[in-house]
Amino acid sequence: MTKPKIAxxxxxxxxxxxxxxxxxxxxxxxxxxxxxxxxxPVALDFKYHHVEEMADTSIDxxxxxxxxxxxxxxxxxRLLRAKSKVMVAFGACACFGGIPALGNFTTRDEIFERVxxxxxxxxxxxxxxxQTLTKVEEGxxxxxxxxxxxxxxxxxxxVEYFIPGCPPPVDIxxxxxxxxASGQLPPVGAIIASDxxxxxxxxxxxxxxxxxxxxxxxxxxxDPNRCLLEQGIICCGPATRGGCGxxxxxxxxxxxxxxxxxxxVIDQGAKLVSAIASIYQSDGQEDINxxxxxxxxxxxxxxxFGMADSMxxxxxxxxxxxxx
Amino acid sequence: MKAARRIPLMKxxxxxxxxxxxxxxxxxxxxxEGDRFAQLVNEMTEEIRRLGPFSxxxxxxxx
Numbered sequence: 001m002t003k004p005k006i007a008x009x010x011x012x013x014x015x016x017x018x019x020x021x022x023x024x025x026x027x028x029x030x031x032x033x034x035x036x037x038x039x040x041p042v043a044l045d046f047k048y049h050h051v052e053e054m055a056d057t058s059i060d061x062x063x064x065x066x067x068x069x070x071x072x073x074x075x076x077x078r079l080l081r082a083k084s085k086v087m088v089a090f091g092a093c094a095c096f097g098g099i100p101a102l103g104n105f106t107t108r109d110e111i112f113e114r115v116x117x118x119x120x121x122x123x124x125x126x127x128x129x130x131q132t133l134t135k136v137e138e139g140x141x142x143x144x145x146x147x148x149x150x151x152x153x154x155x156x157x158x159v160e161y162f163i164p165g166c167p168p169p170v171d172i173x174x175x176x177x178x179x180x181a182s183g184q185l186p187p188v189g190a191i192i193a194s195d196x197x198x199x200x201x202x203x204x205x206x207x208x209x210x211x212x213x214x215x216x217x218x219x220x221x222x223d224p225n226r227c228l229l230e231q232g233i234i235c236c237g238p239a240t241r242g243g244c245g246x247x248x249x250x251x252x253x254x255x256x257x258x259x260x261x262x263x264x265v266i267d268q269g270a271k272l273v274s275a276i277a278s279i280y281q282s283d284g285q286e287d288i289n290x291x292x293x294x295x296x297x298x299x300x301x302x303x304x305f306g307m308a309d310s311m312x313x314x315x316x317x318x319x320x321x322x323x324x
Numbered sequence: 325m326k327a328a329r330r331i332p333l334m335k336x337x338x339x340x341x342x343x344x345x346x347x348x349x350x351x352x353x354x355x356x357e358g359d360r361f362a363q364l365v366n367e368m369t370e371e372i373r374r375l376g377p378f379s380x381x382x383x384x385x386x387x
Contacts, residue, residue: 105340273337277329288329292336299340316342316379 004060004180006031007039007051008090009080011073012100012150013066017091018042020167021063027174034181035060039080051079059083061180063090063163067100067308068151072144081157086185088176092166092258094153095191096268097308099166101150102300104307104314108148148317152308162191166258166305169245193243197262198255201242206230209279214294217253228254229279234301239271258305267311269302276302346371347378 010018022028022043031037038059039046062084068074081087092098103111112129116122134141153159163172176192179185186192194201206227215232222228228235228249236257237249244259261268280291295301303310331350338348349368353361 269337270334273334274326274330277333278326280329282325282329288332291329292332295333295336297340298333298337302337312341312343315340 004035005038005058006035007059007062007080007084008037008042009039009062009064009066009076010042011064011066011077011094011153012069012098013091013093014099015042016167017065017093020091020165020170021173023170024173027170027177031177034177048076048079051076051083054083056082057085059085061086061088063088064153065090065094065167067093067097068147068153068156069100069103070144070146074151074156075144077153077156086160086180087153087157088161088163089153089159090163091168092164092260092305095162095164095309096260096306097150097152098258098305101152101306101308102304103150105299106315107317108146111146149314150308155308160188161185162260164191164193164241164259165244166256169243169247171245172243191241191260193241193259195263196242198237198240198242198244198246198249198259202227202237202246202249204228204249210281211279212281214280214291216296222252224252229276234276234295236268236272236302236304238275239265239268256304257302260306260309268306269299269310272302273298343378344375346375 008018008021018040024031037044038054039051059080062080064077064080064087066073068077089095093100097104116124116129117127130143130146132143132145134143154162161176163176165172172192179192199206204227205225207230209227209230211230211232213232214234217233220231220233222231222233229237233254235249235254237255239261240255240257241259241262248255257268257272261271265271276295277291280287282288282291307314327350331348335345335348339345349364349371351364353364
Protein backbone atom coordinates (compact mmCIF):
# COMPACT_ATOMS: atom_id res chain seq x y z
CA MET A 1 0.00 0.00 0.00
CA THR A 2 1.33 3.40 -0.88
CA LYS A 3 1.64 6.00 1.81
CA PRO A 4 -0.97 8.75 1.95
CA LYS A 5 0.15 12.09 0.53
CA ILE A 6 0.12 15.31 2.55
CA ALA A 7 0.55 18.85 1.28
CA UNK A 8 1.13 21.97 3.36
CA UNK A 9 0.80 25.52 2.11
CA UNK A 10 1.10 29.02 3.48
CA UNK A 11 -0.85 31.94 2.09
CA UNK A 12 -1.23 35.27 3.96
CA UNK A 13 0.44 34.06 7.14
CA UNK A 14 3.47 34.72 9.31
CA UNK A 15 5.01 31.27 9.13
CA UNK A 16 4.04 30.44 12.70
CA UNK A 17 1.67 27.67 11.60
CA UNK A 18 4.49 25.95 9.74
CA UNK A 19 6.68 26.33 12.80
CA UNK A 20 3.87 24.77 14.86
CA UNK A 21 4.05 21.70 12.62
CA UNK A 22 7.80 21.54 13.27
CA UNK A 23 7.07 21.99 16.99
CA UNK A 24 5.78 18.45 16.99
CA UNK A 25 9.54 17.72 17.40
CA UNK A 26 10.36 14.07 16.94
CA UNK A 27 6.72 13.36 16.06
CA UNK A 28 7.37 15.08 12.74
CA UNK A 29 9.33 11.92 11.87
CA UNK A 30 6.23 9.87 12.64
CA UNK A 31 4.30 12.09 10.27
CA UNK A 32 7.00 11.62 7.63
CA UNK A 33 6.88 7.85 8.21
CA UNK A 34 3.13 7.83 7.99
CA UNK A 35 2.75 9.92 4.88
CA UNK A 36 4.65 11.38 1.96
CA UNK A 37 4.88 15.15 2.15
CA UNK A 38 4.46 16.12 -1.49
CA UNK A 39 4.37 19.91 -1.16
CA UNK A 40 5.54 22.22 1.62
CA PRO A 41 7.01 25.51 0.38
CA VAL A 42 8.49 26.55 3.72
CA ALA A 43 10.47 23.35 4.16
CA LEU A 44 10.78 21.38 0.93
CA ASP A 45 11.81 22.31 -2.59
CA PHE A 46 8.66 21.53 -4.56
CA LYS A 47 7.34 23.98 -7.14
CA TYR A 48 3.81 24.86 -8.20
CA HIS A 49 4.25 22.93 -11.44
CA HIS A 50 4.88 19.77 -9.45
CA VAL A 51 1.41 20.17 -7.93
CA GLU A 52 -0.14 21.06 -11.30
CA GLU A 53 1.20 17.79 -12.72
CA MET A 54 -0.49 15.69 -10.02
CA ALA A 55 -3.78 13.94 -10.73
CA ASP A 56 -6.91 15.48 -9.21
CA THR A 57 -7.64 14.32 -5.64
CA SER A 58 -4.28 12.56 -5.51
CA ILE A 59 -3.29 14.43 -2.33
CA ASP A 60 -4.97 12.85 0.68
CA UNK A 61 -4.68 15.74 3.14
CA UNK A 62 -3.88 19.39 2.59
CA UNK A 63 -3.12 21.60 5.58
CA UNK A 64 -3.60 25.15 4.29
CA UNK A 65 -2.51 27.96 6.57
CA UNK A 66 -2.91 31.67 5.99
CA UNK A 67 -5.70 33.88 4.72
CA UNK A 68 -6.27 34.66 1.05
CA UNK A 69 -5.32 38.23 0.18
CA UNK A 70 -3.89 38.06 -3.34
CA UNK A 71 -4.45 36.31 -6.65
CA UNK A 72 -1.54 33.90 -6.21
CA UNK A 73 -2.95 32.64 -2.91
CA UNK A 74 -6.40 32.28 -4.46
CA UNK A 75 -4.98 30.37 -7.43
CA UNK A 76 -3.00 27.98 -5.22
CA UNK A 77 -6.01 27.49 -2.94
CA ARG A 78 -8.06 26.42 -5.96
CA LEU A 79 -5.23 24.26 -7.29
CA LEU A 80 -4.72 22.47 -3.97
CA ARG A 81 -8.49 22.09 -3.55
CA ALA A 82 -8.68 20.30 -6.88
CA LYS A 83 -5.74 18.06 -6.05
CA SER A 84 -6.76 17.22 -2.48
CA LYS A 85 -9.30 14.83 -1.04
CA VAL A 86 -9.39 16.61 2.31
CA MET A 87 -8.80 20.34 2.67
CA VAL A 88 -8.06 21.68 6.13
CA ALA A 89 -8.12 25.37 7.07
CA PHE A 90 -5.10 25.30 9.36
CA GLY A 91 -4.74 28.10 11.88
CA ALA A 92 -6.63 31.28 12.69
CA CYS A 93 -5.80 33.06 9.40
CA ALA A 94 -7.13 30.29 7.17
CA CYS A 95 -10.16 29.79 9.45
CA PHE A 96 -11.14 33.39 10.26
CA GLY A 97 -8.77 35.74 8.41
CA GLY A 98 -6.48 36.18 11.40
CA ILE A 99 -4.16 39.14 11.84
CA PRO A 100 -3.85 39.76 8.05
CA ALA A 101 -7.61 40.36 7.93
CA LEU A 102 -7.18 43.46 10.10
CA GLY A 103 -6.24 44.85 6.68
CA ASN A 104 -9.98 44.77 5.97
CA PHE A 105 -10.19 48.01 7.96
CA THR A 106 -8.36 49.65 5.08
CA THR A 107 -8.01 49.22 1.31
CA ARG A 108 -5.27 48.16 -1.06
CA ASP A 109 -4.68 51.77 -2.12
CA GLU A 110 -4.36 52.92 1.49
CA ILE A 111 -1.94 50.09 2.24
CA PHE A 112 0.18 50.89 -0.84
CA GLU A 113 0.17 54.58 0.08
CA ARG A 114 1.38 53.77 3.58
CA VAL A 115 4.00 51.21 2.58
CA UNK A 116 5.45 52.80 -0.56
CA UNK A 117 4.97 56.53 0.13
CA UNK A 118 4.36 57.44 3.77
CA UNK A 119 6.61 54.99 5.60
CA UNK A 120 9.63 56.86 6.99
CA UNK A 121 12.07 54.56 5.18
CA UNK A 122 10.53 55.20 1.75
CA UNK A 123 11.99 57.64 -0.77
CA UNK A 124 9.61 57.27 -3.69
CA UNK A 125 9.20 60.62 -5.40
CA UNK A 126 8.00 59.05 -8.62
CA UNK A 127 5.23 57.23 -6.78
CA UNK A 128 6.25 53.83 -8.03
CA UNK A 129 3.85 51.10 -6.95
CA UNK A 130 3.95 47.35 -7.64
CA GLN A 131 2.27 46.52 -10.95
CA THR A 132 0.68 43.25 -11.91
CA LEU A 133 2.32 43.56 -15.34
CA THR A 134 5.56 45.35 -16.20
CA LYS A 135 7.13 45.44 -19.64
CA VAL A 136 10.90 45.28 -19.73
CA GLU A 137 13.31 44.68 -22.60
CA GLU A 138 13.40 40.98 -21.89
CA GLY A 139 9.63 40.62 -21.89
CA UNK A 140 6.75 40.94 -19.43
CA UNK A 141 7.07 40.53 -15.69
CA UNK A 142 4.02 39.76 -13.62
CA UNK A 143 3.14 39.95 -9.94
CA UNK A 144 0.08 38.63 -8.13
CA UNK A 145 -2.73 41.13 -7.66
CA UNK A 146 -3.36 42.20 -4.09
CA UNK A 147 -7.05 42.29 -3.09
CA UNK A 148 -8.83 44.99 -1.15
CA UNK A 149 -10.40 42.37 1.05
CA UNK A 150 -8.70 39.53 2.93
CA UNK A 151 -10.73 36.31 2.79
CA UNK A 152 -10.85 33.12 4.77
CA UNK A 153 -9.97 29.90 2.95
CA UNK A 154 -13.61 28.75 3.09
CA UNK A 155 -14.69 31.95 1.30
CA UNK A 156 -12.58 30.82 -1.67
CA UNK A 157 -12.84 27.02 -1.80
CA UNK A 158 -14.73 24.23 -0.03
CA VAL A 159 -13.06 23.23 3.22
CA GLU A 160 -13.58 19.94 5.06
CA TYR A 161 -12.09 20.74 8.48
CA PHE A 162 -11.05 23.73 10.53
CA ILE A 163 -8.13 23.74 12.95
CA PRO A 164 -8.12 27.12 14.71
CA GLY A 165 -5.36 28.77 16.71
CA CYS A 166 -2.51 31.20 16.31
CA PRO A 167 -0.83 28.84 15.85
CA PRO A 168 -2.72 25.57 16.32
CA PRO A 169 -1.32 23.86 19.43
CA VAL A 170 0.83 20.79 18.96
CA ASP A 171 -1.59 18.44 20.74
CA ILE A 172 -4.35 19.32 18.26
CA UNK A 173 -2.00 18.84 15.29
CA UNK A 174 -1.02 15.40 16.59
CA UNK A 175 -4.66 14.56 17.25
CA UNK A 176 -5.54 15.39 13.65
CA UNK A 177 -2.66 13.28 12.36
CA UNK A 178 -3.86 10.38 14.53
CA UNK A 179 -7.46 10.76 13.39
CA UNK A 180 -6.28 10.92 9.78
CA ALA A 181 -3.97 7.91 10.15
CA SER A 182 -6.69 5.81 11.78
CA GLY A 183 -9.35 6.90 9.30
CA GLN A 184 -11.48 8.40 12.07
CA LEU A 185 -11.82 11.96 10.82
CA PRO A 186 -14.97 13.65 12.16
CA PRO A 187 -17.96 14.69 9.99
CA VAL A 188 -17.14 17.24 7.31
CA GLY A 189 -17.33 20.81 8.55
CA ALA A 190 -16.01 20.00 12.01
CA ILE A 191 -13.89 22.47 13.91
CA ILE A 192 -11.21 20.40 15.56
CA ALA A 193 -10.97 21.99 19.00
CA SER A 194 -13.16 22.10 22.09
CA ASP A 195 -16.92 22.68 22.11
CA UNK A 196 -16.67 24.83 25.23
CA UNK A 197 -15.63 28.43 25.63
CA UNK A 198 -12.21 29.38 26.85
CA UNK A 199 -13.79 30.60 30.13
CA UNK A 200 -15.18 27.09 30.71
CA UNK A 201 -11.66 25.71 30.50
CA UNK A 202 -9.92 28.47 32.44
CA UNK A 203 -9.01 27.57 36.01
CA UNK A 204 -8.75 31.09 37.39
CA UNK A 205 -10.97 32.08 40.32
CA UNK A 206 -14.12 33.69 39.03
CA UNK A 207 -16.30 35.74 41.35
CA UNK A 208 -18.68 38.46 40.33
CA UNK A 209 -18.13 39.88 36.86
CA UNK A 210 -18.29 43.61 37.50
CA UNK A 211 -15.67 46.04 36.33
CA UNK A 212 -15.38 49.74 36.99
CA UNK A 213 -12.48 50.50 34.70
CA UNK A 214 -10.59 48.85 31.92
CA UNK A 215 -6.85 48.32 31.91
CA UNK A 216 -4.73 47.59 28.88
CA UNK A 217 -2.28 44.75 29.57
CA UNK A 218 0.70 47.09 29.98
CA UNK A 219 -1.07 49.22 32.59
CA UNK A 220 -1.42 46.59 35.30
CA UNK A 221 0.33 43.55 36.73
CA UNK A 222 -2.54 41.09 36.96
CA ASP A 223 -3.14 38.67 39.80
CA PRO A 224 -2.19 35.31 38.23
CA ASN A 225 -5.02 33.44 39.97
CA ARG A 226 -8.01 35.69 39.43
CA CYS A 227 -10.17 36.08 36.33
CA LEU A 228 -8.51 38.65 34.07
CA LEU A 229 -11.82 40.19 33.04
CA GLU A 230 -12.74 40.78 36.67
CA GLN A 231 -9.44 42.62 37.00
CA GLY A 232 -10.50 44.95 34.21
CA ILE A 233 -8.41 43.44 31.42
CA ILE A 234 -10.25 42.73 28.18
CA CYS A 235 -10.08 38.97 27.79
CA CYS A 236 -11.87 37.38 24.85
CA GLY A 237 -12.51 34.14 26.77
CA PRO A 238 -16.31 34.50 27.00
CA ALA A 239 -16.69 34.52 23.21
CA THR A 240 -13.81 32.28 22.18
CA ARG A 241 -13.73 28.55 21.58
CA GLY A 242 -11.58 26.54 23.96
CA GLY A 243 -9.21 23.71 23.18
CA CYS A 244 -6.07 25.83 23.09
CA GLY A 245 -4.85 24.70 26.49
CA UNK A 246 -5.52 28.21 27.88
CA UNK A 247 -1.99 29.08 26.80
CA UNK A 248 -2.13 32.87 26.95
CA UNK A 249 -4.13 33.11 30.15
CA UNK A 250 -1.70 30.74 31.88
CA UNK A 251 1.05 33.17 30.89
CA UNK A 252 -0.98 35.96 32.57
CA UNK A 253 -2.00 37.44 29.23
CA UNK A 254 -5.63 37.85 28.21
CA UNK A 255 -7.22 35.70 25.51
CA UNK A 256 -7.11 37.40 22.12
CA UNK A 257 -9.69 35.15 20.52
CA UNK A 258 -7.58 33.13 18.05
CA UNK A 259 -9.79 30.03 18.33
CA UNK A 260 -12.73 31.93 16.89
CA UNK A 261 -16.31 31.98 18.12
CA UNK A 262 -17.63 29.09 20.24
CA UNK A 263 -20.55 26.92 19.07
CA UNK A 264 -23.75 28.94 18.80
CA VAL A 265 -21.99 32.27 18.32
CA ILE A 266 -22.10 33.69 14.80
CA ASP A 267 -20.19 36.90 15.32
CA GLN A 268 -17.37 36.85 17.86
CA GLY A 269 -16.89 40.62 18.01
CA ALA A 270 -20.57 41.39 18.49
CA LYS A 271 -20.68 38.84 21.30
CA LEU A 272 -17.70 40.51 22.96
CA VAL A 273 -19.31 43.95 22.73
CA SER A 274 -22.29 42.49 24.51
CA ALA A 275 -20.20 40.68 27.14
CA ILE A 276 -17.79 43.50 27.96
CA ALA A 277 -20.40 46.28 27.98
CA SER A 278 -22.75 44.30 30.18
CA ILE A 279 -20.22 43.74 32.99
CA TYR A 280 -19.08 47.36 32.99
CA GLN A 281 -20.55 49.19 35.96
CA SER A 282 -22.09 52.54 35.22
CA ASP A 283 -24.13 55.10 37.09
CA GLY A 284 -24.78 57.27 34.11
CA GLN A 285 -23.50 58.74 30.89
CA GLU A 286 -20.19 59.77 32.45
CA ASP A 287 -19.27 56.16 33.20
CA ILE A 288 -20.39 55.05 29.77
CA ASN A 289 -18.18 57.71 28.18
CA UNK A 290 -15.24 56.51 30.27
CA UNK A 291 -15.82 52.95 29.06
CA UNK A 292 -15.83 54.18 25.46
CA UNK A 293 -12.57 56.01 26.09
CA UNK A 294 -10.99 53.02 27.83
CA UNK A 295 -11.80 50.63 24.99
CA UNK A 296 -9.49 52.32 22.54
CA UNK A 297 -9.98 50.10 19.51
CA UNK A 298 -13.11 47.95 19.91
CA UNK A 299 -13.18 46.59 16.35
CA UNK A 300 -9.49 45.69 16.34
CA UNK A 301 -9.72 44.17 19.81
CA UNK A 302 -12.89 42.15 19.35
CA UNK A 303 -12.15 41.04 15.77
CA UNK A 304 -8.40 40.66 16.21
CA PHE A 305 -8.47 37.27 14.48
CA GLY A 306 -12.02 37.16 13.17
CA MET A 307 -12.47 40.09 10.82
CA ALA A 308 -12.75 38.18 7.53
CA ASP A 309 -15.15 35.68 9.09
CA SER A 310 -17.31 38.31 10.81
CA MET A 311 -20.77 39.30 9.60
CA UNK A 312 -19.50 42.60 8.22
CA UNK A 313 -16.21 41.14 6.89
CA UNK A 314 -14.61 44.50 6.20
CA UNK A 315 -14.87 48.26 6.54
CA UNK A 316 -17.31 49.61 3.99
CA UNK A 317 -15.51 50.58 0.81
CA UNK A 318 -16.07 54.19 -0.25
CA UNK A 319 -18.97 54.71 -2.67
CA UNK A 320 -17.89 54.14 -6.22
CA UNK A 321 -15.21 51.62 -5.27
CA UNK A 322 -17.63 48.82 -4.51
CA UNK A 323 -17.04 45.68 -6.47
CA UNK A 324 -19.99 43.85 -7.93
CA MET B 325 -29.64 49.11 31.50
CA LYS B 326 -27.12 46.89 29.75
CA ALA B 327 -28.39 48.20 26.42
CA ALA B 328 -27.40 51.71 27.50
CA ARG B 329 -23.80 50.50 27.61
CA ARG B 330 -23.84 48.01 24.76
CA ILE B 331 -25.27 50.30 22.10
CA PRO B 332 -22.72 53.14 22.54
CA LEU B 333 -19.87 50.60 22.43
CA MET B 334 -21.34 48.96 19.36
CA LYS B 335 -21.77 52.35 17.69
CA UNK B 336 -18.14 53.18 18.35
CA UNK B 337 -17.21 49.88 16.74
CA UNK B 338 -19.54 50.31 13.77
CA UNK B 339 -17.94 53.69 13.09
CA UNK B 340 -14.64 51.82 12.63
CA UNK B 341 -16.42 49.68 10.05
CA UNK B 342 -17.39 52.84 8.17
CA UNK B 343 -21.07 52.36 8.89
CA UNK B 344 -23.20 55.51 9.07
CA UNK B 345 -24.01 56.40 12.66
CA UNK B 346 -27.67 56.98 11.78
CA UNK B 347 -28.22 53.31 11.01
CA UNK B 348 -28.30 52.44 14.70
CA UNK B 349 -30.39 54.36 17.18
CA UNK B 350 -31.24 53.72 20.81
CA UNK B 351 -34.20 55.51 22.26
CA UNK B 352 -36.55 54.97 25.16
CA UNK B 353 -40.30 54.87 24.80
CA UNK B 354 -42.81 54.04 27.49
CA UNK B 355 -45.70 51.68 26.73
CA UNK B 356 -48.05 54.66 27.12
CA GLU B 357 -46.29 56.78 24.49
CA GLY B 358 -47.81 55.39 21.32
CA ASP B 359 -47.51 58.63 19.40
CA ARG B 360 -43.87 59.04 20.27
CA PHE B 361 -43.17 55.44 19.27
CA ALA B 362 -44.80 55.96 15.87
CA GLN B 363 -42.91 59.20 15.41
CA LEU B 364 -39.53 57.59 16.18
CA VAL B 365 -40.18 54.67 13.85
CA ASN B 366 -41.16 57.07 11.07
CA GLU B 367 -38.06 59.16 11.65
CA MET B 368 -35.87 56.06 11.57
CA THR B 369 -37.55 54.80 8.39
CA GLU B 370 -37.02 58.14 6.67
CA GLU B 371 -33.40 58.24 7.79
CA ILE B 372 -32.69 54.77 6.43
CA ARG B 373 -34.50 55.57 3.19
CA ARG B 374 -32.28 58.62 2.82
CA LEU B 375 -29.13 56.53 3.43
CA GLY B 376 -30.16 53.83 0.98
CA PRO B 377 -29.41 50.12 1.12
CA PHE B 378 -26.38 49.04 3.12
CA SER B 379 -23.67 47.32 1.16
CA UNK B 380 -21.05 45.72 3.34
CA UNK B 381 -19.08 44.55 0.33
CA UNK B 382 -17.44 41.77 2.28
CA UNK B 383 -15.77 38.53 1.26
CA UNK B 384 -16.60 37.00 -2.07
CA UNK B 385 -18.57 34.12 -0.62
CA UNK B 386 -21.68 36.18 0.00
CA UNK B 387 -21.56 38.23 -3.20
